[in-house]
Amino acid sequence: MEEKPYEPLQDEHWDMEQAIAEDVLEDVAYYRTLMVNVIFIGKPYEEKWVLIDCGIGHYAQRIIEAAKKRYGDVPPSAIILTHGHFDHVGSAKKLAKYWDVPIYAHEKEMDYLIGERSYPVGNSTIGGGLISVLSPFFPTTPPNLKKWVEPLPADGSVPFLEKWRYIHTPGHTPGHISLFRDSDRTMVSGDAFITVKQESSLAVFIQHQHVHGPPAYFTHNWPEAEQSVKKLAALNPTTAITGHGLPMSGEDLQNQLSDLAHNFKELAIPKDHYH
Ligand SMILES: [Zn+2]
Numbered sequence: 718m719e720e721k722p723y724e725p726l727q728d729e730h731w732d733m734e735q736a737i738a739e740d741v742l743e744d745v746a747y748y749r750t751l752m753v754n755v756i757f758i759g760k761p762y763e764e765k766w767v768l769i770d771c772g773i774g775h776y777a778q779r780i781i782e783a784a785k786k787r788y789g790d791v792p793p794s795a796i797i798l799t800h801g802h803f804d805h806v807g808s809a810k811k812l813a814k815y816w817d818v819p820i821y822a823h824e825k826e827m828d829y830l831i832g833e834r835s836y837p838v839g840n841s842t843i844g845g846g847l848i849s850v851l852s853p854f855f856p857t858t859p860p861n862l863k864k865w866v867e868p869l870p871a872d873g874s875v876p877f878l879e880k881w882r883y884i885h886t887p888g889h890t891p892g893h894i895s896l897f898r899d900s901d902r903t904m905v906s907g908d909a910f911i912t913v914k915q916e917s918s919l920a921v922f923i924q925h926q927h928v929h930g931p932p933a934y935f936t937h938n939w940p941e942a943e944q945s946v947k948k949l950a951a952l953n954p955t956t957a958i959t960g961h962g963l964p965m966s967g968e969d970l971q972n973q974l975s976d977l978a979h980n981f982k983e984l985a986i987p988k989d990h991y992h
C-alpha cells in the first residue's frame with residue numbers, strides 16, 4: 718500500500734519559530750517536547766547526524782523544524798530510541814515516515830515497538846505529584862514501528878555514530894539504553910537517570926536541575942535500575958543529557974550521580990518497593 722505523504726496536523730503549526738534545538742556541545746543539541754527531550758547528534762550543516770528519541774506525539778513537525786534549522790534539508794541517518802515509552806516515541810512514526818530512515822532500539826525493547834507487548838500500567842500510588850496521578854492514563858502501548866525499527870548491533874556500537882557506544886541500562890524498561898562517547902565522556906542517559914523530579918509537576922515546569930532516579934511511576938525493575946545507575950556513574954560523565962530535565966555537566970553532575978548510585982535505595986526507590 719502506498720504511504721501517504723506526511724501532512725502536519727493543525728495543532729502542530731503553532732510555535733514553529735520557537736522550534737530551535739539548544740546547543741549542549743558543538744555537535745550535541747537538545748529540543749524539549751513539552752516535558753521530554755529529543756537529542757540531535759552531529760555538527761550543524763555536516764553530512765551526517767542522528768536523532769535520539771522522538772518526544773511526545775504531535776511534535777513531529779516541530780522536531781522537523783528544529784532539525785531544519787540545524788541541518789538544512791539533510792535528513793538524519795537514523796533514529797535511535799533509548800526506550801519505547803510513549804513520551805519518547807510519540808512522534809517516531811511520523812518522523813521515520815517523513816525522513817524515510819531506520820529506527821534502532823535495543824533487542825529487548827523490540828517487542829514493545831512492534832506491537833507484541835505493552836508496558837505495565839503506570840503506578841500512580843508511588844512518587845506522588847500530579848504526573849504520577851495521571852500516569853495510569855498514559856498510553857502503555859507504543860505506536861507500532863514494525864516497518865522501521867531494527868535491533869541495535871549486539872556489539873554495543875551505534876549505527877552512524879562511530880565515536881559512541883550504547884550501554885544496556887535496564888530497569889526503567891527491559892531494553893533501555895544510554896549512549897556514551899568515551900573521548901569526552903558525554904552521556905545521553907535516557908530515563909536511566911534524569912535531572913528533574915519527574916513525579917512533581919512543579920519541578921517539571923520549573924526545570925531546576927538535580928540528578929534523580931528514573932521516573933518512578935513507570936520503572937518496573939528497581940534492582941536493575943540501581944545497577945544501571947551504578948554502571949553509568951562508574952563512567953564518570955562530564956556532560957549528561959537526560960530524557961527529562963536540563964543537561965548537566967561538571968562536578969555537580971558527577972557528585973550527584975555518584976550520590977544517587979551510592980544511595981539509590983533512599984534517593985530513588987519508592988518506599989513501598991523496598992524489599
Ligand atoms: Zn520512560
Ligand SMILES: [Zn+2]
Pocket residue numbers: 753802804805908932960961
Ligand atoms: Zn521518559
